[in-house]
Amino acid sequence: MLDDIVLPDSTVQAQLELFWDIVSNECQEGRKYLIWLDLESSKFFEFHSNDEEQRLDIVIYKKPMMKLFPTLLTVQNQLIADNWDWKTISRTDAQQTDKLYKIFLAIVPILFINNESHTLVLILESMVELLSIPNNKVLRLLQCLLTCSRNNINKSSSYWTFLRKLYSTNSFQQSIFIDTLIASATIHRKSYYCWNFASFFATIEFARGADLTPVYSQVKQFCMRNLDYGAWKVLCEIIIIMVSANTNQYWLKEFERWNDNNNNNKLRTPNNSGRLHQKTMNWAEQELFMLSNYIKSSQTESLIPLTIIKWVYDKLEL
């Protein structure tokens, strides 16, 4: 039972609480960057303002974290022990929810270590609901995970799916997601799940009636710095959407699946959203011409993005 679960000592608990505060609170510095360092320290993490980069650097020290890890995993494994279901605890029982909250704090750092623990992701999702953790805090946690320095964490398909789910069931500012995907793509070049998220995001933003110009502009800037196939594919998809309102039907269905019982979060019809921010074929032709010239003139080892531009020409029948 919940009462039987042994928690870390109070010093560690205080660190865990501070860690959650740091990863889940709004950042005054601009954005957060969680980095792992292979160093010894008395604490498992520290944070400091990085004025030059306009961000808050959160440093996890590998050695103390690895020492702490078995304790945290033991908490998780006590939670999922046989013969009882922790999800049945009463939300109105303050003592129980307080204990569950302390368990939640112990589990959060495991997310930064075990990238594809499906059980852990299910625990997180259930705890967020049981403890009524605000969605904006969950969003900031996911941002930290997806933009952190460890590639196995920032490319986790489970975390990117979690982000799509959270985005679909809430209304957050567009810029938060653009920042996250550009930061993640910058840290982890050619990140498969990151650019698939971008494709999903552009499709749903358009279907929600939003202007895709800021997304297009940021992705284009990224493409000018990186001949990353996935990024260029998304850039071209956005051109197609903005000109023809031709969106990926699969992403629309996924959005509907996450919102199965939520009638307040329905998409606009493609026709409506198409009219709102539609660009002309002339615009598309000019953009494609400029992009082709850029690729041809850049000192690059690859002309692969040209094949994607050709795909847009075919798709738009230009």
Added chain:
Amino acid sequence: MFHLSQNVCICSTIIMSLHKELHRKYIQELDSHKDDYAYWLTEHLRMNGLYWGITALFTLKYEDTFNKEEVIDFVLSCWDDLHGGFGAFPRHDSHILSTLSAVQILKTYGQLDILPATKRDKLVTFVKGLQLKDGSFEGDRFGEVDTRFVYTGLSCLSILGELTPEVVDPAVEFIAQCSNFDGAYGMVPGAESHAAQVFVCVAALAIANRLDLVNKDMLIPWLSERQVKGGGLNGRPEKLPDVCYSWWVLSSLSILQSLYCIDQEALRQFIYTCQDAVNGGISDRPDNQTDVYHTLFGIAGLSLMGFDDLEPIDPVYCMPKRIVLTIEKYGRE
């Protein structure tokens, strides 16, 4: 020295052998390091890890290395009676990936019948219950969808002899939608092509007996372009080579009967250079940390190419061919 593209270089010293005994020892000892952090860090992948290790040992012809009873006991201890299916570790929630690994292990050891009829029915219900109306599969109740899970679902049901048109037909339709303009496949319709996704889609179509849907004229050249200077294979254009693509790319080419499209000797040398010649195991690239995942897929790649007197491996199921022969094939007389 000669150079791979994208700044990888490997030594020109040709290593002519697969360190079979070292790899056996490396895999055997993985389970004895229970005091190591690495052992606990990978708890959530234990069932998959066990499958990778066992399949590598069978391919190396060291199938008696692990105690069969202990392995089966561990697999059965991961049964999730609430949802059906198997978790990655005792008391973990079941997931389609760990469930397939469990079924593969039981099949490999000839122990599928150890599951009582009630559990077997619950297992089939769990897997079938993850299929959505559009034919895709979720990994578990979290709801992630990916062509990986379509393959996993079909492979699992195929091994259990439980495939039906009601499952197969929509799954095939979903996979067909994941085909891209370059002939390759992505994780969902419209997603970027990726060699691992190509494997799961092509292998799923092979299980469904629908390889006629593959655009071979485009896909085979795309797969052969995955070989980079230095012999290794990558998963997407301009990515670094990685030993695991010795499986994802090669198995796809093997299923399409086109293994001749790559330089097999060069790939063999690349895999050899990724071995740890002291402690055993194979890594993703030369001099990196070894792991059991890359160890299996390096060895499996060599088996597909017919090198090193290895046990022949089946390109669709990633299990020894002689065991796969006992699986009833769907849609064939």
